[in-house]
Amino acid sequence: MSEKLLGLASLNRLDQNARPLVDPRELRPQVVHFGLGAFHRAHQAVYTEAASEATGQATGIVAVAPRDASVVQRAREQDYLFSVTTRSPGGSQPRVVAALSGALHLSHDAAALDTLIRSAEVSTITLTVTEKGYHRDPASGRLNLADPRIAADLDLSRKNPADAVVGTVVARLAVSLANRLRTIGAPIDVVSCDNLDGNGSVLAGVVREFVAAAGWADSDKVLDWLDTSVGFPSTVVDRIVPATSAADLAEAAARLGVQDGLAVAGEPYSQWVLQNAFRAARPAWEHGGAQFVDDVASYQLTKLRLLNGSHSGLAYLGLAAGCRTIADVLATDWGATFVRGYAAEVAATLPNGGPDPLRYAESLVARFSNNAIHHELRQIGSDGSLKLPQRWVTVLRDLREQASPVGPNQTLALAAWAHATRPDASSGGQLFGTTDPATAALAGCWRGSPSGVVARLLNVLGAADLAEDADLTRSAEALLPDLAAGHVPLQ
Numbered sequence: 001m002s003e004k005l006l007g008l009a010s011l012n013r014l015d016q017n018a019r020p021l022v023d024p025r026e027l028r029p030q031v032v033h034f035g036l037g038a039f040h041r042a043h044q045a046v047y048t049e050a051a052s053e054a055t056g057q058a059t060g061i062v063a064v065a066p067r068d069a070s071v072v073q074r075a076r077e078q079d080y081l082f083s084v085t086t087r088s089p090g091g092s093q094p095r096v097v098a099a100l101s102g103a104l105h106l107s108h109d110a111a112a113l114d115t116l117i118r119s120a121e122v123s124t125i126t127l128t129v130t131e132k133g134y135h136r137d138p139a140s141g142r143l144n145l146a147d148p149r150i151a152a153d154l155d156l157s158r159k160n161p162a163d164a165v166v167g168t169v170v171a172r173l174a175v176s177l178a179n180r181l182r183t184i185g186a187p188i189d190v191v192s193c194d195n196l197d198g199n200g201s202v203l204a205g206v207v208r209e210f211v212a213a214a215g216w217a218d219s220d221k222v223l224d225w226l227d228t229s230v231g232f233p234s235t236v237v238d239r240i241v242p243a244t245s246a247a248d249l250a251e252a253a254a255r256l257g258v259q260d261g262l263a264v265a266g267e268p269y270s271q272w273v274l275q276n277a278f279r280a281a282r283p284a285w286e287h288g289g290a291q292f293v294d295d296v297a298s299y300q301l302t303k304l305r306l307l308n309g310s311h312s313g314l315a316y317l318g319l320a321a322g323c324r325t326i327a328d329v330l331a332t333d334w335g336a337t338f339v340r341g342y343a344a345e346v347a348a349t350l351p352n353g354g355p356d357p358l359r360y361a362e363s364l365v366a367r368f369s370n371n372a373i374h375h376e377l378r379q380i381g382s383d384g385s386l387k388l389p390q391r392w393v394t395v396l397r398d399l400r401e402q403a404s405p406v407g408p409n410q411t412l413a414l415a416a417w418a419h420a421t422r423p424d425a426s427s428g429g430q431l432f433g434t435t436d437p438a439t440a441a442l443a444g445c446w447r448g449s450p451s452g453v454v455a456r457l458l459n460v461l462g463a464a465d466l467a468e469d470a471d472l473t474r475s476a477e478a479l480l481p482d483l484a485a486g487h488v489p490l491q
């Protein structure tokens with residue numbers, strides 16, 4: 001292997017402060033992680049390495065790439081090492097992290113993955129597979145059995161219950177957890193680290209629905225075992241980690257002195273709150289800085305509704321105004337005002353006992369203003385049809401239930417999202433280049449009469465109840481001409 005590439009052979013070329021906290025050769029697999037994306041590397045992997053250093057138990061993660069096989073290849077070439085650069089306006093600091101002990105592809109390595117999930121050494125599974133990875137129906141929130149990929153996996157797993165080479169993470173979990181019951185039967189925990197409201201119960205729900213729909217001879221027994229022996233704790237994960245750019249890779253190579261094809265960069269802030277609801281032995285993440293609490297709901301709602309909710313709003317407004325990154329938006333004369341105003345409007349929907357919303361908003365203004373982080377609005381604005389149900393729709397419903405009015409910042413954010421879903425004739429995609437699995441359905445909403453477009457779009461989010469709120473939809477539609485002119489009409 002080339003010494004110019006990050007790997008075991010090039011570790012001694014690194015500056016002392018850029019070296020891993022633990023010896024990568026000592027890692028033993030205890031965790032299987034689905035979703036070998038940027039966030040996992042800069043978040044759960046970092047906590048796991050810190051816990052390994054603190055406890056002296058070198059926990060290894062076998063990371064699974066559900067789609068892109070090239071990332072598995074790169075991880076293998078680099079002996080599963082990668083760097084995380086912490087970026088702030090004061091400077092940036094890369095460090096190589098030793099937490100991964102293997103990498104597999106979901107379908108190419110199906111047999112090895114199944115063996116691992118039913119092995120006694122693995123006690124925890126984690127996931128960062130985006131909202132798309134859960135295959136939920138937007139209106140009901142349940143597993144969408146009509147989704148072609150889920151339907152295909154159900155078909156495969158009916159024909160071959162134990163050995164099906166399935167293509168979705170939900171099906172892989174259902175099949176391999178059932179195989180674990182059929183072989184060692186030892187308890188295990190499965191931890192969703194995606195930005196979903198009640199992510200533990202959402203994940204438990206889709207896995208159970210797959211098992212029930214598969215109709216295996218032992219499906220009922222598997223469902224009972226999932227209840228008694230498999231934990232699905234909820235978690236709140238927080239660290240801003242943009243997709244890695246070519247410039248990030250070049251900077252990592254220059255700073256480290258070796259090439260790192262898996263480099264990621266993130267902000268200094270990081271938080272991981274986990275529900276104390278594990279059934280099996282787990283990594284001692286509390287020694288790596290994670291918090292364990294009995295109920296994560298107040299942390300989860302505050303984070304999703306204030307951070308992610310305002311992030312989405314900034315993304316759509318910023319795109320309308322011609323900005324590229326979140327820091328660009330915060331540099332306008334309206335960015336911070338929007339974050340504060342939006343937080344004040346959402347505050348009434350947050351449970352007691354969580355962080356103070358207005359102080360939280362101030363911390364967001366500071367984090368979002370970090371101009372060493374280049375978080376593209378197009379990335380945040382993509383998949384809006386799957387993100388907005390938990391970022392905005394639940395908030396709007398709670399306000400209706402309280403008979404409270406929808407605030408001007410929420411209405412403006414809704415209008416900006418609507419504007420960003422406009423079809424772009426030249427590209428065939430969305431106006432600003434955001435991507436969304438519901439692009440065609442969203443584009444279809446622009447075909448009817450202009451009045452009614454916001455209601456039609458809300459229906460695509462599975463929010464027929466909000467679509468009937470004429471005050472909301474008309475107020476949002478009234479803002480569209482300003483947004484189309486590149487003006488953000490913030491009061």
Ligand SMILES: NC(=O)c1ccc[n+]([C@@H]2O[C@H](COP(=O)([O-])OP(=O)(O)OC[C@H]3O[C@@H](n4cnc5c(N)ncnc54)[C@H](O)[C@@H]3O)[C@@H](O)[C@H]2O)c1
Binds near residue numbers: 039132133134
């Ligand atoms: N990046 C962040 O700042 C951040 C912060 C908090 C939480 N998160 C959570 O982590 C998730 C992933 O973020 P990331 O930055 O790693 O993104 P990424 O694009 O780098 O990685 C996404 C991962 O999800 C997988 N994936 C995508 N679509 C899938 C599908 N349909 N089925 C199964 N797997 C699929 C990809 O293969 C990849 O492994 C986010 O969607 C969010 O829920 C991210």
Ligand SMILES: O=P(O)(O)OC[C@@H](O)[C@@H](O)[C@H](O)[C@H](O)CO
Binds near residue numbers: 239240241311387
């Ligand atoms: O990662 P996504 O695409 O689901 O959402 C974009 C951002 O809102 C999100 O990544 C935040 O930066 C993150 O949740 C902060 O912890």
